[in-house]
Each structure stands twice: as structure tokens, then as C-alpha cells.
Amino acid sequence: MAFTFFLLIVAATLIITYYASKKTNTTSEFYTAGGGLTGWQNGLAIAGDYMSAASFLGIAGSIALTGFDGFFFSIGYLVAYLVVLYVVAEPLRNLGKYTMADMIAARFDNAKVRGVAALSTITISTFYMIAQLVGAGALIKLLLGLDYTTSVLIVGVLMTVYVIFGGMTATSWVQIVKAVLLMFGTFLISVMVFAKFNFSFIEMFEHMKTATPLGEKYLNPGAKSANGLDNISLNIALVLGTAGLPHILIRFFTVKDAQTARKSVVYATWLIGLFYIMTIFLGFGAAAFVGNDAIVQANKAGNMAAPLLAKALGGDLLMAFVAAVAFATILAVVAGLVLAAASAFAHDFYSHIIRKGKATEKEQMLAARYASIGVAVISVTLALFAQKMNVAFLVSLAFCVAASSNLPVIIYTIFWRRFNTAGAVTGMLVGLFTALVMVAVSPNVFDPTPGKAILTGTPLVSLTNPALVSVPVGFLSAYLGAIFFGRPESDAKFDEVIVKANTGIRESA
Amino acid sequence: MANLAQTNTSDMGGKRGQGIDYSAIARSEKFKKLMQAKKRFIVPMCIFFMVFYYTLPIMTSYSKVLNTPAIGSITWAWIYAFGQFIMTWALCMIYTRKANSFDSIANEIIEEQQKGGRN
Numbered sequence: 001m002a003f004t005f006f007l008l009i010v011a012a013t014l015i016i017t018y019y020a021s022k023k024t025n026t027t028s029e030f031y032t033a034g035g036g037l038t039g040w041q042n043g044l045a046i047a048g049d050y051m052s053a054a055s056f057l058g059i060a061g062s063i064a065l066t067g068f069d070g071f072f073f074s075i076g077y078l079v080a081y082l083v084v085l086y087v088v089a090e091p092l093r094n095l096g097k098y099t100m101a102d103m104i105a106a107r108f109d110n111a112k113v114r115g116v117a118a119l120s121t122i123t124i125s126t127f128y129m130i131a132q133l134v135g136a137g138a139l140i141k142l143l144l145g146l147d148y149t150t151s152v153l154i155v156g157v158l159m160t161v162y163v164i165f166g167g168m169t170a171t172s173w174v175q176i177v178k179a180v181l182l183m184f185g186t187f188l189i190s191v192m193v194f195a196k197f198n199f200s201f202i203e204m205f206e207h208m209k210t211a212t213p214l215g216e217k218y219l220n221p222g223a224k225s226a227n228g229l230d231n232i233s234l235n236i237a238l239v240l241g242t243a244g245l246p247h248i249l250i251r252f253f254t255v256k257d258a259q260t261a262r263k264s265v266v267y268a269t270w271l272i273g274l275f276y277i278m279t280i281f282l283g284f285g286a287a288a289f290v291g292n293d294a295i296v297q298a299n300k301a302g303n304m305a306a307p308l309l310a311k312a313l314g315g316d317l318l319m320a321f322v323a324a325v326a327f328a329t330i331l332a333v334v335a336g337l338v339l340a341a342a343s344a345f346a347h348d349f350y351s352h353i354i355r356k357g358k359a360t361e362k363e364q365m366l367a368a369r370y371a372s373i374g375v376a377v378i379s380v381t382l383a384l385f386a387q388k389m390n391v392a393f394l395v396s397l398a399f400c401v402a403a404s405s406n407l408p409v410i411i412y413t414i415f416w417r418r419f420n421t422a423g424a425v426t427g428m429l430v431g432l433f434t435a436l437v438m439v440a441v442s443p444n445v446f447d448p449t450p451g452k453a454i455l456t457g458t459p460l461v462s463l464t465n466p467a468l469v470s471v472p473v474g475f476l477s478a479y480l481g482a483i484f485f486g487r488p489e490s491d492a493k494f495d496e497v498i499v500k501a502n503t504g505i506r507e508s509a
Numbered sequence: 510m511a512n513l514a515q516t517n518t519s520d521m522g523g524k525r526g527q528g529i530d531y532s533a534i535a536r537s538e539k540f541k542k543l544m545q546a547k548k549r550f551i552v553p554m555c556i557f558f559m560v561f562y563y564t565l566p567i568m569t570s571y572s573k574v575l576n577t578p579a580i581g582s583i584t585w586a587w588i589y590a591f592g593q594f595i596m597t598w599a600l601c602m603i604y605t606r607k608a609n610s611f612d613s614i615a616n617e618i619i620e621e622q623q624k625g626g627r628n
Contacts, residue, residue, distance in 0.1 A: 068586060072569070075593045079562045082600055086551050090608075202581035209582050220576045221569035221586050228570030235566045239559075262608055266601045273594050495535035502543060503615040505622060507528050 001316050002144055005324035013162065013331060016173045020166030027364045030167035031098040031343050032253040039260045041176060043267025046251050048175030049336040050077075050242075050268070051182060051275055053135055053329045054395060059276070060309075061302025063283020064295055067208070067218035070283055074276035076238030081269040083243040088407075089265050090258040091414045091501035092249060100249045100406065101348045107413050107497045108421045108489070111353045116428045118348035120405045121246040123432060124398045125341035126379055128247070129334060131394035133383035136330040142304060143323040148387050156380035159334040163342065163372045168254060171335045178325075178332035183275060185325045189306070190278040192313045193285035204284060211288045218287075233468035234396055240471060241399030244406030247340035258504045285309045301392075338375050345371035389454055393444040393464065397435065400467045404474035405431035412478055414501050417494050419478075420486035427478025434473045438466035529622060539621075543614045550607055554600065561596055565589050 024030050037045070055077070062070030096103035101117035133152055140151035162170045197204040205219065212218045242248060252261045286295060286305035289312045298304035307326070311319035346368040351359045359367070409427045412419040439445065441460035447453035463469070499505060534540050568575055568589075575586035 068590075071590065072566075075562070075565065075590055078597055079558065079593060082558050082597055083555075085601060085604055086555055201583060205582040205587075219582065219584060219587070231570050232563070232566050235563065239562060259608075259612060262605065266605055269597060269601050273597060277591075277594060492532050496531035498544070499529075499531045499534045499540065502547065502611075503534075503540075503618050505529065505534075505615075505619050 002320040002323045005320045006144065006327055009324050009328045009331070010158065012177065013158065013170075013174050013328075016177070017162050017166040017170040020170035020173060023169050024165070024167040025365075027098070027347075027361060027368065029169065030365060030368050031250070031339075031347065033168040033172055035254060035256050037172060037254045037260075037264075039255065039263030040267055041172065042251060042255050042260070042264035043271065044179045045172045045175040045254070046248065046264060046268035047271040047275070048177075048179035048182070048332045049247060049251060050272060051179070051329065052132060052333045052395075053139060053326055054131075054392070055276075055279070056182060056186075056329055057139065057303045057306055057326055058135075058301070058392075059279045060282035060286060061295065061299070061305040063279060064286035064290070064305040064309075065292065065302045067212070067214060067283075067287075068221050071276075071280055072221065073234070073238065074279060076235045077242070078269070078273050078276055080239045080242035081265060081272065083240060084248070085262065085265045085269070088243045088249070088410060089252055089261045090504075092410075093252045093255065093258045093261040094501050094504045095414070095497065096249075096253060098250070098253060098347045099343045100244075100246050100410075101344065104409060104413050104424060105352075106500070107419075107493055108424055110421055113421055113424050114348050114352055116425050117406075117409075118344040118353075120401065120428050120432050121344040121348075122341050123436075124244075124401050124406075125246055125337045125344075126375075126382075127394045127401070128245075128398040129337040129341070129375075129379045130382050130386055131391050131398070132330065132334050132337065133379060134386050134389070134391050136334070137383065137387065139303060139326060139330065142299060143307065143326065149384060152380060152383050155330060155334060156376055156383075158331055159338050160373060160376040162331075162335045163338045163376075164369045167368075168250075168339060171332075171339050172251075172254060174328075174335055175332040178328040179271065181325045181328055183271060185322055186275060186278045186282065189285065189310060189313060189318075189322070190281035193281040193289075193309075196285075196289070207288060208284055211284075212292050229468060230462075230464050233463050234465040236471055237396055237400040237403050237465050237467035240403035240407050240467070242402070244402030244410065245399070246344070246402075246406075247336040250340055250343065251336075282306050282309060285313070289313065338372055338379075341375040341379075342368060342371040345375065390444075393439070396465050397439050397444075400439075400465055400470060401432055401435045403467055404435045404470040405429075407471075408475040408478045412482070414497065416482075417491070418488065419482050420489045422486035423478045423482025426481025426485065427474060430477035430481075431470060431474030435466050435470040438463070438470060442466065534618060534622065537618070539614065539618055543611060543618070546614070547611060554604075558596065558600060562593060565593065 028034055059070060059074055092103050095106040100121055101114045104117050105114045133155060136155045137148040137152040140146055141148055162174055197207060208218060209216050255261050255264055286309040290308045295302055295305045295308060298308060307319050307322050310322040350367040351357065351364050405428045408431060409424050412423065438461050443453065443459040443464050445454045446457040446459040448458055450456045569586060575589060576584055579585045579588045
């Protein structure tokens with residue numbers, strides 16, 4: 001049964017790709033779907049790009065197992081969209097063309113700035129993708145019984161096909177379809193769970209007090225007993241990181257203007273918020289009707305909570321549907337990541353830095369396609385090697401790098417007159433390396449107990465997520481770099497940037 | 510001075526725009542007014558939502574006040590958490606409304622530019 005649904009998803013996405021390929025002839029179509037998406041379409045696609053299998057299966061599972069603590073982080077993932085809406089989305093749309101680096105290069109047009117911005121994009125997208133692929137392999141193994149390598153290869157081949165043939169158009173529509181399926185599936189299960197509690201929140205919470213081994217603690221913060229600073233550090237990464245995630249930022253180039261970009265963030269925020277609220281029903285439902293033991297038995301991290309709940313409520317059919325939704329979710333997210341990383345390689349490195357803007361349209365298209373294949377091959381290979389490692393922390397690391405490296409420079413570029421090339425380069429490099437080095441010596445990588453982390457040893461830093469330190473370091477180093485190493489740059493250029501960013505005025509208007 | 514025959518669609522990050530005198534717009538009263546209005550709105554709102562948001566992890570990490578029940582078995586921690594969702598959606602709506610007024614100033618600036626005059 002599950003297999004049939006999987007094949008349906010594969011067939012549907014390949015049909016989308018077939019039609020999209022007819023509309024993917026130019027670089028603008030490849031990178032941005034020609035900028036022709038409506039606010040609603042892009043809003044759904046942003047939601048589809050953002051709500052990963054980690055949010056769907058992972059958060060439902062952690063709520064089922066740890067109650068409030070499991071729900072807690074979804075708030076950070078949502079509030080992050082206020083930073084996107086208030087600060088980043090519109091200037092980005094007005095200044096950029098295909099990539100995040102375009103926006104910064106709109107002010108500092110030089111190879112170093114573009115190169116560093118592209119490096120940061122590739123780092124973030126690769127980390128994020130490895131975590132997604134490793135998760136995908138494990139999930140498909142759980143859901144379908146295929147072995148890990150086969151599962152990762154299937155996902156790898158599909159994402160490459162979507163991107164090289166259908167570019168941004170196929171990626172967007174796969175994300176839209178996935179978002180609709182995910183919202184529908186989650187809504188259906190939520191209503192079924194809520195009905196069991198006679199549609200009463202009070203009854204539901206009352207029941208949950210005794211439904212799990214945690215007892216009353218289940219409903220209180222701290223059941224998972226996270227260290228306070230760690231908790232706050234991770235929250236900083238989540239809230240500030242989203243506005244620097246390249247695969248989210250490139251979505252704003254798919255609409256025609258800043259007004260549409262704004263609308264798409266608002267729609268996405270509604271959808272993502274409603275989705276996270278519904279994960280409470282999924283988590284509570286799984287804890288109440290599947291039971292803690294059965295969830296842990298199927299998968300220690302709780303990833304099977306949602307599919308098992310579907311089975312308990314609606315039998316094999318509903319479970320197969322939920323598994324297929326999870327599969328679609330994985331595909332939509334990885335396709336967006338391939339595109340983000342490939343555009344940094346092909347558009348920033350190849351077209352701008354190596355060919356200095358002189359590559360023909362045909363050469364650029366070819367580069368974009370080769371880059372997509374390259375990105376896919378590298379990340380699939382890394383994912384195959386990482387099978388036995390616990391790489392879930394790579395997602396929060398990606399948010400952390402985005403918050404420490406990209407966000408400070410984006411903000412200074414659009415708001416600070418005295419900012420300059422040296423500041424942008426220093427800020428991005430220092431932010432990036434601070435985050436990476438701090439994670440490399442953190443408890444994620446080193447653990448005194450052999451086998452618990454990637455390496456055995458005592459971690460030098462106790463924070464599992466370095467954002468508490470690396471985000472201020474990112475802001476400070478960009479500032480100090482600009483003050484001490486930079487020369488004042490053209491005022492006229494800043495005038496151009498603020499006028500364009502804030503009015504959307506264009507040369508060809 | 511302004512000429513709109515310019516249909517340079519090359520990379521926006523690339524060449525300097527020849528058609529529009531951006532510095533003149535940046536110095537104009539209307540643009541300064543727009544920037545002022547934006548700053549007066551965006552900065553306090555961002556401070557507000559950051560404070561509102563981080564209060565929750567700080568309170569749940571360092572105190573137990575939010576563990577008291579509010580409605581039935583639903584504790585204040587949950588109420589605060591739901592409050593964050595309401596806050597996010599409300600700020601989205603407020604932003605949209607406010608941004609429409611920024612749009613109309615921005616459109617006036619663009620129109621003046623297109624008419625070819627500086628005021």
C-alpha cells in the first residue's frame with residue numbers, strides 16, 4: 001500500500017518536471033522560474049521548502065515523547081519569519097537577481113565579496129542537505145523497508161532530475177504540492193485526534209497529564225532538561241538563521257516585485273504557524289493512542305510517531321498516505337537545497353568570478369546543470385558515508401552559520417552607509433569559521449563515551465549550538481572589519497542601494 | 510536629466526545605473542520621510558518581538574512561574590507559547606497594512622522620477 005502511494009508521488013513529481021522542463025530554457029527561468037510566481041504560490045512553496053521531514057516527523061515525535069519541550073522549538077522556527085518579513089524579504093527582492101551573493105554584490109561588486117557569500121551559501125546548503133539525506137535514508141528504511149543506500153540514491157536521483165530538467169519551476173511546484181499534501185494530511189489527523197477529546201482543549205490537556213510515563217512533567221518545560229544557555233543559544237540560531245538561509249532567500253526572486261515577496265512571506269507564515277499548532281495534536285495523539293513504548297520501540301528518536309498514529313486512527317491506508325507525505329516532504333526540501341547550492345556554484349563562481357560576466361546564456365545554463373549534478377553527487381556521497389553518524393545537529397548548525405555569517409552582512413549592506421568590502425568579507429568569514437570551529441569542538445562531535453558522538457574525547461565548548469557566541473562575533477567582526485581594514489566607499493553606491501531597496505525603482509522602469 | 514530610454518536590463522549588481530540619479534533621490538525630502546517612517550516602525554517592532562520571544566526561553570530555563578495552571582490543566586507556558594503564534598500573525602497583518610502606506614510614498618517617488626524632474 002505504502003509503495004503505491006510512493007510511486008504516485010514519484011509519478012506526479014516527474015509529470016511536474018516534464019511540464020516545467022518546457023518552461024526552463026533561460027537562466028532566469030532556471031534560477032527563478034522567470035520571476036512569475038504569485039504570492040500564494042510562492043507562499044506555499046516557502047512553506048514547502050521550510051517544513052522539512054524533521055519538522056513533520058521529528059517535531060511530532062518529540063512532542064509525543066517530551067511534551068512541551070518538543071513543541072518549544074517550533075515557536076522559534078515560526079517567529080523567525082518576522083525577521084524575514086520586517087528586515088530581509090523586500091530589500092532582497094529589490095536588489096538581488098538569482099542568489100544571495102547578488103544582493104551583497106549590488107553594493108560591493110567585487111569577486112572577493114561574491115566568492116565569500118557563495119562559499120557561505122554552499123556550506124549552509126551542504127550541511128542542511130546531508131542532514132536531510134541521512135534522515136531520508138533512515139525514514140524510507142523505516143517506512144518502506146528499503147535499505148539505506150538504495151533510499152538515499154533514490155532521493156538523490158529524483159532531486160537531481162527535478163532540478164536539472166525543471167529548474168526552479170519544477171522545484172517550486174514540487175514544494176507547492178508537498179505543502180498542500182502536508183497541510184491536508186496533518187489537518188485530517190488533527191481533527192481525528194481532537195474529536196477523540198470531544199474538541200476540548202481542556203479535556204485534551206487533562207488527559208495528557210496521565211497519558212505518558214512523564215506524568216505531569218510532560219506538560220511542563222524542562223522534561224528533556226536542556227541546559228538554559230544551550231536552549232537560548234539554539235533559539236538565537238533559529239530566529240536569526242532563517243533570514244540568512246540561502247534556499248529560503250532564493251525563493252524571493254521567484255516573484256515579480258517586493259509587494260508580492262511580502263505577500264508570500266505572510267501566506268507562508270500563516271501556513272507554517274498553523275502547521276506547527278497542528279503538530280501538537282499529532283504529538284499528543286501519538287502519546288495518547290499509540291503510547292510511549294510503541295513509539296520508542298519503532299524508532300528511538302520518535303520519528304515514527306506520526307505514521308503510527310495514522311495507523312492507529314485510520315488503519316494502513318492512512319498510514320501509507322502519511323508515509324507518502326513524509327516522502328514528498330523530503331523530496332521538496334532537498335530539491336530546493338540543490339538549487340541553492342548549484343546557483344552559488346554556477347551563477348556566482350562560474351559566471352561572475354571565473355568568466356567575469358562574459359559567459360553566454362548557453363554556457364551559463366550548462367554550468368547551472370553541471371553544478372546541480374555536482375552538488376547532488378557530492379552530497380549523496382557524503383550522506384552515504386555519514387549513515388552511522390548522528391548528523392541531526394547539522395540542521396541547527398546550518399541555521400547558526402546563516403545567522404552568524406549571512407545575516408550581519410545582509411543587514412549592514414542595506415542599512416549602514418559606512419559598511420565596506422573589507423567589513424563584508426571579514427564578517428562572513430569570521431562568522432562562518434567561528435560557528436564551524438565551535439561546533440567542531442562541541443559535544444556534537446566530541447563525547448567522552450565512545451560511539452555517542454562522531455569522535456571520542458572531551459568537548460572544549462559546552463554549548464551544543466554556538467549561536468550565543470558566534471552571532472555576536474559575526475556582527476562585531478563585520479563592524480570592526482569595516483572600521484579598521486576598510487576604506488570608505490562610494491556614497492553614491494549606498495544611495496543607489498537604499499533607494500533601490502526601499503522603493504523598488506528599476507533602470508528599465 | 511532623467512532619461513527613461515535606458516533599458517539596461519543587465520545584472521543589477523553589475524554596472525552603475527546610468528539612467529537614474531540615485532543620490533538626488535536619496536537626498537530628496539520625500540525619500541528621507543520614507544526612511545524615517547520605516548525606521549520609526551520597523552525598529553521598535555523588531556525590538557518588541559525579540560523581547561517578547563526571548564522572554565519565553567529565559568523564563569522556562571530559569572524559573573518555574575509559567576508552570577502554574579491557567580485554564581484547567583493548561584499552564585501559562587502553553588498560553589505564552591500560543592501567544593507567540595498570535596503575536597507572529599498579528600505582526601504580519603500590522604506589517605502588511607503599514608507597508609501599503611510605504612508603498613504609496615515609494616510609488617510617488619518613482620512617478621516623480623519617471624516624469625523626469627527632481628523636486
